[in-house]
Amino acid sequence: MKYEEKFALYRNAAEEELEKSVVTDEKRCGGLIEAMRYSLLGGGKRIRAALVLEFCDIYGGAWKNALPAAAAIEMIHAYSLIHDDMPCMDNDDFRRGKPSCHKKFGEAEALLAGDALLTYAFGYAAKSKANPENIVRALKEMSEFAGCDGMCGGQYIDLESEGKNIDEATLETMHRLKTGAMIRLSGRIGAILGGANELEIERADRYCAKIGLAFQITDDILDVIGDEKLLGKPVKSDSSNDKKTYASFYGIEAAKKMADELFCEAKSIITEIDPKDDFLMGLTEFLESRNH
Numbered sequence: 071m072k073y074e075e076k077f078a079l080y081r082n083a084a085e086e087e088l089e090k091s092v093v094t095d096e097k098r099c100g101g102l103i104e105a106m107r108y109s110l111l112g113g114g115k116r117i118r119a120a121l122v123l124e125f126c127d128i129y130g131g132a133w134k135n136a137l138p139a140a141a142a143i144e145m146i147h148a149y150s151l152i153h154d155d156m157p158c159m160d161n162d163d164f165r166r167g168k169p170s171c172h173k174k175f176g177e178a179e180a181l182l183a184g185d186a187l188l189t190y191a192f193g194y195a196a197k198s199k200a201n202p203e204n205i206v207r208a209l210k211e212m213s214e215f216a217g218c219d220g221m222c223g224g225q226y227i228d229l230e231s232e233g234k235n236i237d238e239a240t241l242e243t244m245h246r247l248k249t250g251a252m253i254r255l256s257g258r259i260g261a262i263l264g265g266a267n268e269l270e271i272e273r274a275d276r277y278c279a280k281i282g283l284a285f286q287i288t289d290d291i292l293d294v295i296g297d298e299k300l301l302g303k304p305v306k307s308d309s310s311n312d313k314k315t316y317a318s319f320y321g322i323e324a325a326k327k328m329a330d331e332l333f334c335e336a337k338s339i340i341t342e343i344d345p346k347d348d349f350l351m352g353l354t355e356f357l358e359s360r361n362h
Contacts, residue, residue, distance in 0.1 A: 073352025077120055083134070084119035085111075087141040091194055092187075105175040105183035106190075110148045113166040117353070118143045118256040124349050125260030125274050135199035136263045139208060142195035143256050145187045146216050150225070150252075152184035159229065188216070200263040208259045215255035224248030228313065236314050242283075245316070249289070250282030270343075277339040277350065281357055284332035288360065290315035291325050333358045 071079070092106050119140035126136040155162040155170035156177060163173050172180035195212060198205055214220060224247025231244065257278035261271045294317045316325040333354055340350045 071348075073349050073356075076124075076349050077353070077356075080120040080123045080133075080140075081116045083123070083137060084116045084140050084144065087137045088144060091138075091141050091145070092190070101175070101179065102182055102186060105171055105179050106187055108174060109152050109165075109171045109183060110145060110187060112148075112168065114144070114147075116144065117357075118147055118252060120353070121253065121256035121278060122260040122263075124347075124353075125257050125266075126264035127260075128274075128344055128347060129261050129264035129266035129270055131200065131260075131264030136260060138197040139195045139259050139263060140256075142191040142212070143252065143259070145191040145194065146212070146221075147252060149184040149187040149191075150221060152180050152187070154225070156180060159225075195259075198263055201265065204262050204265065208262050211255060211258055211262070215251045215258075220247055220251035220255070221249075224251065232313055234314070238319070241314055241316065241319055245283055245286040246279070249286040250279055253282035253285065254278045273339060273343050277336050277343060280332045280336035280339065281354060284329040284336070285357060287316045287325055287329040287332070288357070290317040291322055291329070292361070293317065294322060330358070 088110055092103060092110060122136050122140040122143055123133040127133040151165060152171045154160050155165055156172050163170055165171070168174075170180070171183055174180075175183070192209055192212060195209060196205060198208070200208075216222065218226070224244050227240065227244040228248055231240065236244075254275050257274035258271055261274040266274070293315065316328065319325075320328065336354050337351065340347060340354070343350065
């Protein structure tokens with residue numbers, strides 16, 4: 071199956087899973103669930119979900135059995151975007167071409183919607199069909215990679231670094247955690263649920279770490295030179311918040327070169343994972359050329 075066809079298959083399956091995962095019920099906090107669905111189903115590339123499903127498939131699992139985990143990763147991602155857009159964080163009014171959750175529903179409602187998505191994600195991921203020990207390990211890794219040692223830690227460094235002259239090591243740590251941790255988690259969970267051994271999980275991790283950092287560097291570049299209509303959110307928000315990014319730290323051309331090198335390294339790791347895997351190569355090339 072060609073990359074485009076397989077990605078469409080994964081994305082459609084993930085969307086169907088997300089649609090049924092959080093169901094509106096006016097008897098139980100209908101307004102809260104509406105806010106959750108607004109952000110969860112509000113578009114997105116579903117790259118993280120696709121990575122979960124692909125790595126499960128690569129390492130011998132039935133990818134459909136990992137759909138709950140793939141949906142859970144997207145729930146955590148959606149929660150992080152809700153909170154990231156709020157006035158106490160990046161203070162962005164738009165996300166994916168429509169008002170941010172807090173602009174649509176209010177700050178308190180958006181805060182709770184993010185909290186609810188994060189909490190709900192763990193229970194939903196547990197519905198995955200796999201060896202029970204592997205499911206428990208996947209849940210444990212979700213906690214580690216989404217928490218203070220992962221994404222939240224990266225967000226904290228990001229906020230603490232505003233207006234400061236941080237060094238190269240701090241910048242890389244921030245990016246590897248802020249965006250890279252959840253992309254690494256996607257590959258690891260897929261491999262774990264597929265029954266991969268430790269070497270195979272490590273390979274999935276290395277590949278995802280490369281594209282994760284390159285993804286964030288590309289985001290930094292697009293925040294400077296991207297098309298606001300394509301991005302669906304304001305550009306130049308990093309500079310307005312006085313944040314250090316790869317684009318501001320190294321310059322656009324040097325940042326592009328760094329991202330290109332990371333994508334090249336990711337492609338070399340694919341040959342270790344599965345030289346015949348057209349999906350990972352296609353995904354890497356898509357990320358290399360993305361403009362939003």
